[in-house]
Amino acid sequence: xxxxxxxxxxxxxxxxxxxxxxxxxxxxxxxxxxxxxxxxxxxxxxxxxxxxxxxxxxxxxxxxxxxxxxxxxxxxxxxxxxxxxxxxxxxxxxxxxxxxxxxxxxxxxxxxxxxxxxxxxxxxxxxxxxxxxxxxxxxxxxxxxxxxxxxxxxxxxxxxxxxxxxxxxxxxxxxxxxxxxxxxxxxxxxxxxxxxxxxxxxxxxxxxxxxxxxxxxxxxxxxxxxxxxxx
Numbered sequence: 001x002x003x004x005x006x007x008x009x010x011x012x013x014x015x016x017x018x019x020x021x022x023x024x025x026x027x028x029x030x031x032x033x034x035x036x037x038x039x040x041x042x043x044x045x046x047x048x049x050x051x052x053x054x055x056x057x058x059x060x061x062x063x064x065x066x067x068x069x070x071x072x073x074x075x076x077x078x079x080x081x082x083x084x085x086x087x088x089x090x091x092x093x094x095x096x097x098x099x100x101x102x103x104x105x106x107x108x109x110x111x112x113x114x115x116x117x118x119x120x121x122x123x124x125x126x127x128x129x130x131x132x133x134x135x136x137x138x139x140x141x142x143x144x145x146x147x148x149x150x151x152x153x154x155x156x157x158x159x160x161x162x163x164x165x166x167x168x169x170x171x172x173x174x175x176x177x178x179x180x181x182x183x184x185x186x187x188x189x190x191x192x193x194x195x196x197x198x199x200x201x202x203x204x205x206x207x208x209x210x211x212x213x214x215x216x217x218x219x220x221x222x223x224x225x226x227x228x229x230x231x
Contacts, residue, residue, distance in 0.1 A: 002047040002116055005029045007037045007063070008078070009056050017050065020105060021112075034058045034066075041071060042179070048116055051095075053079035053086070061093050068094030069172055070163060070180055074115035078103070130165065133208030133226040137165060146206060157201050164214060164224040173221040198222065 004021055008014040009032045018028045029044060031037035034057045040046070049067065053060035064075055076097045077090040087098050097111050128139045136145040142158050144151045153161070163172060163180060177194060198214060205213045208226050215225035 001025060001027050003027045003029065003045055004112070005031060005037065005040055005044075005046045005049045007031045007033075007049060007051040007055065007060070009033065009052065009054070020109075024109065026112075032056070034063050037063065037067070038179070041067065046071070047073050047119070048112060049073070049075045050078050050112075051075060053077060053090070061089050064090065064095055065093040066176070069167060069170060069176055072166065074119050076111060076115060078108075131229045132165070132224070133211075133213065135205065135208075135213070135226075137161070144205070151204050153201070153204060154197075157197055157204070160197060160201060161205075164222060165228060167224070168228055169223055169225075171217050171221050171223045177221070 004026050006014055006017050006021075006028060008017065008030070011032070014030050014032070018030060021028045029040050029046065031040055033055055037049075037051075049071070051060050051064060055063065060077065060079065064077065067075065074096045075094060076099060077095045078099050078101065079086075080101045090098050096115055099108060099111060130137050130139075134147055135151075136148070138144075139162065142155075142162075144153060144158070144161065159180075160177065163177065174194060198216075202212055202214055207213070211225055213224065213226050215223050217223060
């Protein structure tokens with residue numbers, strides 16, 4: 001069973017979409033705002049997001065970009081904004097598809113099915129072992145090797161590496177790392193804790209041709225700095 005998150009502040013439409021998707025076998029989660037959407041994504045496995053553009057606490061375009069920094073599954077924008085520039089903005093911000101209201105039920109279901117099928121195929125295709133510089137990373141065993149010798153990392157340090165690696169060079173905000181790694185475990189930490197973990201990570205991973213694997217983007221966050229090669 002696939003889990004779908006609908007992000008829609010029109011409760012009547014949200015209920016209609018939920019009833020439709022539930023009737024064809026999907027498990028449906030509902031959010032009305034940025035805050036509720038992020039909370040659901042933290043604690044649940046979501047296979048696809050249906051997202052409205054006009055939300056009460058932010059632009060759906062901005063939320064799409066924020067979610068895309070850690071969420072790799074399909075995002076479909078569902079909105080009355082049908083201008084070409086709106087569609088382009090949605091796609092640039094990470095949406096996989098764009099459906100305008102009012103929409104055909106058959107087309108909506110077809111688009112969802114297509115995105116889920118494509119993502120499932122891609123997931124099977126993707127390897128769980130990648131290489132970057134002198135490092136080998138195995139996501140199944142949660143281990144990283146330097147020239148075939150295992151690097152001993154704390155669990156949180158591997159979590160940091162995983163987020164940065166899977167975003168393949170995208171800049172990840174500090175706030176997002178706090179939310180994804182610590183807040184989801186209901187832990188309060190001081191601001192400097194992240195700095196300490198990043199510093200330990202850099203020391204453990206060493207450098208590649210003089211480059212740090214993790215680059216600091218001043219006043220913003222971090223990104224993985226060495227080319228990633230899938231096996």
